[in-house]
Amino acid sequence: MTTAAAAWFAVVFFTLPGFAVSWVSGLKAPAAALTALPVTFGIIGVGAWFWGLTSAPFNLWTFGISVAVALLAAAAWRYAFARKARRGGAVPWRRALFPGDVRSRSIADPYWVLPALGVGAGAYVAASDRLRWLVHLPNGVSNIVQGWDVQWHANAVRFIMDTGVASATRMGELQNVETHAKLLYPSAYHAGIALFGEAAGLEPIPALNIAESVLPALAFPASLACLVFAFMRSTGVTAQIAAALAAVCAYAAPQLLWVPDYVGMWPYLFAIGLTGVVIWQFLLVPGRRAGALPAAAGFVGLLSVHPSAVTVVVLAVALSWLTSTLVRPERSRLSDTLWLAAPALAGTVAFLPQVLAGSAQAGEVASWQPEEELGAGGAWGAALRMDTRHVAQFFPDFDPTVALWLAGAGALVLVVWRGQVWPALFYAASLAVTANALSPFDNVWGDILGTVGNLHYSTGHRLIMPVVMSVIAAAAVAVAAGVRLLCLAPVAQRYGKGVAVSTVASLVAGAALGAAAIPQVRAHAEEGAQAAFSSARTPDRMVSADDLAAYDWLATQPAAWEGLTMGDPADGYSWIYAYNGVPTVARHYLWPTGGRGSANDTLYWHADFIGEGHNAPVEQAIKDLDVRFFILSPGSFWAYQNPQYEMLRAFWASKGVTPVYRKGSTAIFAVNSAFTKAELEQMRDDAKAHGSDTLFGLAEPVDTQ
Structure with a gap:
């Protein structure tokens, strides 16, 4: 039409x-x-x-x-x-x-x-x-x-x-994926x-x-x-x-x-x-x-x-x-x-x-x-x-x-x-x-x-x-x-x-x-x-062509549909849900309702502990939410929002996640515990074939299984 x-x-x-x-x-x-x-x-x-x-x-x-x-x-x-x-x-x-x-x-x-x-x-x-x-x-x-x-x-x-x-x-079922806390919103x-x-x-x-x-x-x-x-x-x-x-x-x-x-x-x-x-x-x-x-x-x-x-x-x-x-x-x-x-x-x-x-x-x-x-x-x-x-x-x-x-x-x-x-x-x-x-x-x-x-x-x-x-x-x-x-x-x-x-x-x-x-x-x-x-429709303030390319690639990965994708709500990553239908933890720039100690809160503030083996709440949060991927695309919506360094910096040296796709400043990380080493390598090869930038100087992904 x-x-x-x-x-x-x-x-x-x-x-x-x-x-x-x-x-x-x-x-x-x-x-x-x-x-x-x-x-x-x-x-x-x-x-x-x-x-x-x-x-x-x-x-x-x-x-x-x-x-x-x-x-x-x-x-x-x-x-x-x-x-x-x-x-x-x-x-x-x-x-x-x-x-x-x-x-x-x-x-x-x-x-x-x-x-x-x-x-x-x-x-x-x-x-x-x-x-x-x-x-x-x-x-x-x-x-x-x-x-x-x-x-x-x-x-x-x-x-x-x-x-x-x-x-x-x-509408709480949309906004609050983890808790399904009630939300009255004119729909x-x-x-x-x-x-x-x-x-x-x-x-x-x-x-x-x-x-x-x-x-x-x-x-x-x-x-x-x-x-x-x-x-x-x-x-x-x-x-x-x-x-x-x-x-x-x-x-x-x-x-x-x-x-x-x-x-x-x-x-x-x-x-x-x-x-x-x-x-x-x-x-x-x-x-x-x-x-x-x-x-x-x-x-x-x-x-x-x-x-x-x-x-x-x-x-x-x-x-x-x-x-x-x-x-x-x-x-x-x-x-x-x-x-x-x-x-x-x-x-x-x-x-x-x-x-x-x-x-x-x-x-x-x-x-x-x-x-x-x-x-x-x-x-x-x-x-x-x-x-x-x-x-x-x-x-x-x-x-x-x-x-x-x-x-x-x-x-x-x-x-x-x-x-x-x-x-x-x-x-x-x-x-x-x-x-x-x-x-x-x-x-x-x-x-x-x-x-x-x-x-x-x-x-x-x-x-x-x-x-x-x-x-x-x-x-x-x-x-x-x-x-x-x-x-x-x-x-x-x-x-x-x-x-x-x-x-x-x-x-x-x-x-x-x-x-x-x-x-x-x-x-x-x-x-x-x-x-x-x-x-508001022209500049790449939150979602750029690199983001859309990353969304399109992630939507081709079966695991993205079996679990959830997470990131920093402030960088607009959950546009992938509207754009491709890939299920995400957040559905708005605003945080979902959960409060301190929720799985979402734990992963957001302590993502750098994923796979380190000495932070049980983080590992439990990964399992509870069934997060398979993280997608990061700085910067934040509001000027007063600080970058989420626990993800932006630590993920590149983390034992718990592996970078599988990168396009410009947009990167996708797979959660190691959800995949074998062979699956992670296959994803990286597939990403490169679909336009991902070369991931120089990275250690081999950890074999978690």
């Missing part, structure tokens, strides 16, 4: 299940399509957790069963509404299943056309550029990102594809990509790279369009124009698609990219109560991808309820409130372990300090200018002045014309949380804002994302309102003449403006976007 074909397949794979479930449950086709992504990941998240309780693997077959169950639940949900409508038999089944104006908000209602064009164009430009850059990077779609968390993401995808274990509650992002890789016939790293190029590119344009609909509490002509423009402008925001990708916070990036969609899902419910089921599924999807993002949805929905729903309810204040709360309650109950994982993360990261350098205006100035980490590095000409003025005008439109105060409050609250993370306030407000910020690692480059989304949505509203004014919409509506002409003129003008904006947005941001996208 070509890269382009795989990307288009990813679009269908990640949207079709969610669309089908949403449509069957009662949403009309345009809304079901726009909100499909979080619903799909809700099915994946719950399915991964449920099948993790059984001995069955989570794969395409069990995922298919999960989708079928979700469709049955959606059908039963819709039947319940239809049955209620038919009480007394006065309403026919067709009318009960399709209540209200059948044409309104359906595919026959053209309200969706312009937003769909904007979302489609925004997604296509972002995804196509990311994929184009990807295939021209070293190793193409198999490129190894040299960042921190991406190793874990890639290894998680490999683990799920190989074992079928995808539950968030069982829907990884499980979805593993399923995609299986369906597309891709290895884990290509599946991850292609999906990461496509998923955020789909999510942010859709989310910004939905956020406009939510801000305006309308899908009228002005909202349609604004939704299309906002979707197109997602590409231009460094803080959305580009900086988060560069730092490797991929599940978080995708989760924030879904927040606007899920907010709109909730706000649809009072007017279309059948939408409560897909809203609950979307909420679960958000929890399953990254629980932190839920705070964005909760804040937006709570403010909307307080200042909009209670002021102008769809049916009644009480019923609207209950129906707004129901999806959140159902979603939380359905995936409570994910929520607990998010709470645990908050405690772990509360002590993190932001790395942003604050210039003029301090924390508030940096937050207002959206000038957080890495923006100036890749986008030195980024100037939000025009966008901020337009957003201010859009806020006036929302408050004065639409009576929607909550978007401004949402922006202000998000801005305050960001400023507090950059420089904590020394008062009770700092404590309150810090509680939210802690869930987002208390870092400005994460917390700024809802701020940026609000600015883009509000600015698009201002431009759309300007288009409507120029097309004399207020005059036509006041006098009841020329409304159709004004509407058509507005839509044509909006479409022309969007079409003109696409190349401008791209030209303005492409250089910085490509630099941010490529920077």
Whole structure:
């Protein structure tokens, strides 16, 4: 399958299940399509957790069963509404299943056309550029990102594809090979990509790279369009124009698609990219109560991808309820409130372990300090200018002045014309949380804002994302309102003449403006976007061509598959697990859980005693872990991490390990106790035949058997 074909397949794979479930449950086709992504990941998240309780693997077959169950639940949900409508038999089944104006908000209602064009164009430009850059990077779609968390993401995808274990509650089996200590880690992002890789016939790293190029590119344009609909509490002509423009402008925001990708916070990036969609899902419910089921599924999807993002949805929905729903309810204040709360309650109950994982993360990261350098205006100035980490590095000409003025005008439109105060409050609250993370306030407000910020690692480059989304949505509203004014919409509506002409003129003008904006947005941001996208994927910081050659050779050795390979987690050696599937002791730059005295700890700190005959714990650790090989590739990820000299120096003179492969600074050592002298010599000959550097001046390997 070509890269382009795989990307288009990813679009269908990640949207079709969610669309089908949403449509069957009662949403009309345009809304079901726009909100499909979080619903799909809700099915994946719950399915991964449920099948993790059984001995069955989570794969395409069990995922298919999960989708079928979700469709049955959606059908039963819709039947319940239809049955209620038919009480007394006065309403026919067709009318009960399709209540209200059948044409309104359906595919026959053209309200969706312009937003769909904007979302489609925004997604296509972002995804196509990311994929184009990807295939021209070293190793193409198999490129190894040299960042921190991406190793874990890639290894998680490999683990799920190989074992079928995808539950968030069982990620300890991946991270903690020795102890299997429990680890709660949101896994829907990884499980979805593993399923995609299986369906597309891709290895884990290509599946991850292609999906990461496509998923955020789909999510942010859709989310910004939905956020406009939510801000305006309308899908009228002005909202349609604004939704299309906002979707197109997602590409231009460094803080959305580009900086988060560069730092490797991929599940978080995708989760924030879904927040606007899920907010709109909730706000649809009072007017279309059948939408409560897909809203609950979307909420679960958000929890399953990254629980932190839920705070964005909760804040937006709570403010909307307080200042909009209670002021102008769809049916009644009480019923609207209950129906707004129901999806959140159902979603939380359905995936409570994910929520607990998010709470645990908050405690772990509360002590993190932001790395942003604050210039003029301090924390508030940096937050207002959206000038957080890495923006100036890749986008030195980024100037939000025009966008901020337009957003201010859009806020006036929302408050004065639409009576929607909550978007401004949402922006202000998000801005305050960001400023507090950059420089904590020394008062009770700092404590309150810090509680939210802690869930987002208390870092400005994460917390700024809802701020940026609000600015883009509000600015698009201002431009759309300007288009409507120029097309004399207020005059036509006041006098009841020329409304159709004004509407058509507005839509044509909006479409022309969007079409003109696409190349401008791209030209303005492409250089910085490509630099941010490529920077972590280009240098050989952790994994070089020599490393990949060593990985490929070790993968040809049967013993590597029978036991485990070890090294220094800080040098990134466990990329071999994602790249070739060779089982390793570590699966992340972070250490596995075990503590002092564990076999992993003993071998790491006392590897120079292997084979010396007077350190029983070391010999026992080798047996307990069944380590067959060590692979070393200095240096360490962080500058403060010292080289592991017990391996780097002692191994070359050790009686317990024998160097069998060397390429540049990368070396592989076999554990003597696991092999005969003849086997060790054969490995060295085979390695030399496969490009290993000559191992000069080495003593003969010890015959251990």
